[in-house]
Amino acid sequence: MVRWVRGWSIAAKLFALQLAVIVVLAVIAVALIWADARADVERDAAAKSMAVAQTIANDPFVVDGVQSDDPTAELQPYAVDVMREAEVDFITIMAPDRTRFTHPDPTQIGQQFLGNIDRALAGEPFSETYTGTLGPSVRSVVPIEDASGEVVALVAAGITVSNTQVALGGRIATVIVAAAVMIALGALGSWLLSRYLRRVTWGRGAEEMSRMFAYYEGVLHSIGEGLVLQDDRNRVVLANDRAAELLGLPKPTGRHAAPAPLDALGLAPSVAEVLARTDAVIDEIVVTPTHVLVVDRDVIVSRLRPGDPHARRVGTVTTLRDHTRLQELTGELANMTTLSDALRSQAHEFANRLHTIIALIELGRSDEAVELASSELALSQALADRLLSAVEEPVLLALLLGKAAQAGERGIRFEVDLPERLATTGIDPRETITIVGNLIDNALDAAASTPSPAVEVSIATRDGRLVVAIADSGPGPRTGARVFDLGVSTKPREASDGAGASSHGHGIGLALVRQSVARLGGDIRVEGSRFEVALPLPTASTAPVPGARDA
Known part of the structure; x- marks a missing residue:
C-alpha cells in the first residue's frame, strides 16, 4: 500500500x-x-x-x-x-x-x-x-x-x-446535507488545485522530483561551463560553481538565496551589459579583467498549454565558456607563424645573398664578396649578440629575436634597450608571450604606415618590478584608455571602422594584454604611442613551479 x-x-x-x-x-x-x-x-x-x-x-x-x-x-x-x-x-x-x-x-x-x-x-x-x-x-x-x-x-x-x-433526525439530516455540501465543495477545490499542481509538476511524484533535483544539482555544479539563471526581472537566481569562478562571484553555499540584482554583484561592465539584456545571445565574446568569455543566452518562456501563442517570459539561461587560454594560444600561434614566415623569408634572402657572394668569388672579386658578407653579418649579429649577452630569460630572448627578425623583414628599425644583465624573471612564460608579443605586434603594425618606421623596446627591473616599455613611430591610439577594450583596435583606419572598432578580427590582442597584466597584479600606462607595463617579480614563495599548469 x-x-x-x-x-x-x-x-x-x-x-x-x-x-x-x-x-x-x-x-x-x-x-x-x-x-x-x-x-x-x-x-x-x-x-x-x-x-x-x-x-x-x-x-x-x-x-x-x-x-x-x-x-x-x-x-x-x-x-x-x-x-x-x-x-x-x-x-x-x-x-x-x-x-x-x-x-x-x-x-x-x-x-x-x-x-x-x-x-x-x-x-x-x-x-x-x-x-x-x-x-x-x-x-x-x-x-x-x-x-x-x-x-x-x-x-x-x-x-x-x-x-x-x-x-x-430532522436536525441531523440538515447537518449531514450541509456536511455533504462541504465535502463536495472541498473536493472540488482540491481537484482544481491538484489539476494545477499536476500541470506545473508534469505529473511527477515527490520522490521522482527529489531525485531529479539531486541529479540536476549534481550536473549543474559539475559541468565545465558557467551557468547563470535569471528571472523575469534579470535578477540572478542561480549561478553554478564555474560561473562564480568566471564572474568573480561568491561560491554557491547550497542554500537557496534570494534573487540578486545585477548591480549588487559587482560584475564587470561588459558582463553586466550582456546579462541586463532581454534578448537571446549567440557566441558573443565578452572580455573581463581576467577572462575571455563566449556567452550564449536563451530566453525561457512559459505557456499554459502546448502551442499557446500567449507565452510569458519567465527568465533566461546564460552559459559562459572560457576561451582565455584558447585566445592566448591563438596569439602564441600567430607569433610563431609570423616568426616562421620571417625566418623563411630571411632564409630565401640569405640564399640570394649567398649566391651573389659565390658569384663574386668566382669572378675573382673576393674583396667585394668579403665586404658584402661582413656587412650583412654585422647588421644581423649585433642585436643577437646584445640580446644573448644580456637576457637570461629564454622565452623573452626568443621572443625578442623573433620580433627583431620580423621587423627587419618589414623594413622597420627595431631597437632594444636592455640592462647589463636581465636575470630570469620567474613570470609565467605564457603571460610574457601574451604581454610583450601583443604589444610589439601592435607597435610594428602602427609603425609600418609611418614615413620612418621604428619600434623601441625598453626592458628593465626596478623596485622589484619588471618594466617593459614599447614605443613606435606612430601617432598613438586615438581611443585613449578604451584601446584595451574588446573590439577596439589601433590598426589603420582601412583595417577598422571609423570609431576604431575592428572589422577584421582586430581588437582582442590588447584586451588579452590587460587581462594578463591584471592576473599578474601589474599595471599598464599609455602615453602617446608609448605603452609601459610594470609587473611585480615573483618571490621564491610565489614563483610558479616549472612544468605546472593551471587547474
Whole structure:
C-alpha cells in the first residue's frame, strides 16, 4: 500500500490528503453537532414534560380526582386527552405508594410505577431519563399537593426516546446535507488545485522530483561551463560553481538565496551589459579583467498549454565558456607563424645573398664578396649578440629575436634597450608571450604606415618590478584608455571602422594584454604611442613551479 501510494504524483497525494482531511473534519463536525442537537432535544423533551406534569399537578380537577373513590374513572380519560393535546407519550398519575391511576396502556393501571419518586414525595419536581414499560423515555415527576400542602399523589409525564430521535433526525439530516455540501465543495477545490499542481509538476511524484533535483544539482555544479539563471526581472537566481569562478562571484553555499540584482554583484561592465539584456545571445565574446568569455543566452518562456501563442517570459539561461587560454594560444600561434614566415623569408634572402657572394668569388672579386658578407653579418649579429649577452630569460630572448627578425623583414628599425644583465624573471612564460608579443605586434603594425618606421623596446627591473616599455613611430591610439577594450583596435583606419572598432578580427590582442597584466597584479600606462607595463617579480614563495599548469 505504501509503495503504491509512493508512486502517486504530488497532485494526487495532495488531493487524497485534502479530501481525507475534509471528510474527517466533516465527520467530527457532524458528531459534535449531533451530540449538541441530541442534548437540545432531550432538554426540550424534559422541559416539555415538566411543563405538562406541573400543569396537571396544579389542576384542581386532578387534585380532586386523586382523592375520589375511583381515581382511574375520573382521571384516565383526562390523561388520554391531555397526552393527545400536549403531544406527550405518557401521563401517569399515581398514588404515593406507586400505584398507577392512569397509563397509556390500560393493562398497566393498578400496577407499580417504575422509576424514582423519592424526590417528588419530598415535594421536589425532577426530570430523568429512565427505561420503563414503554422503553427509554425522558420523564418529569411532579408531586400533587392538597390545600394543606400534603403530597396526595404524583404525576409523571414523558416522551419516549424513539420520539426524541425522530425530532433529532430532522436536525441531523440538515447537518449531514450541509456536511455533504462541504465535502463536495472541498473536493472540488482540491481537484482544481491538484489539476494545477499536476500541470506545473508534469505529473511527477515527490520522490521522482527529489531525485531529479539531486541529479540536476549534481550536473549543474559539475559541468565545465558557467551557468547563470535569471528571472523575469534579470535578477540572478542561480549561478553554478564555474560561473562564480568566471564572474568573480561568491561560491554557491547550497542554500537557496534570494534573487540578486545585477548591480549588487559587482560584475564587470561588459558582463553586466550582456546579462541586463532581454534578448537571446549567440557566441558573443565578452572580455573581463581576467577572462575571455563566449556567452550564449536563451530566453525561457512559459505557456499554459502546448502551442499557446500567449507565452510569458519567465527568465533566461546564460552559459559562459572560457576561451582565455584558447585566445592566448591563438596569439602564441600567430607569433610563431609570423616568426616562421620571417625566418623563411630571411632564409630565401640569405640564399640570394649567398649566391651573389659565390658569384663574386668566382669572378675573382673576393674583396667585394668579403665586404658584402661582413656587412650583412654585422647588421644581423649585433642585436643577437646584445640580446644573448644580456637576457637570461629564454622565452623573452626568443621572443625578442623573433620580433627583431620580423621587423627587419618589414623594413622597420627595431631597437632594444636592455640592462647589463636581465636575470630570469620567474613570470609565467605564457603571460610574457601574451604581454610583450601583443604589444610589439601592435607597435610594428602602427609603425609600418609611418614615413620612418621604428619600434623601441625598453626592458628593465626596478623596485622589484619588471618594466617593459614599447614605443613606435606612430601617432598613438586615438581611443585613449578604451584601446584595451574588446573590439577596439589601433590598426589603420582601412583595417577598422571609423570609431576604431575592428572589422577584421582586430581588437582582442590588447584586451588579452590587460587581462594578463591584471592576473599578474601589474599595471599598464599609455602615453602617446608609448605603452609601459610594470609587473611585480615573483618571490621564491610565489614563483610558479616549472612544468605546472593551471587547474
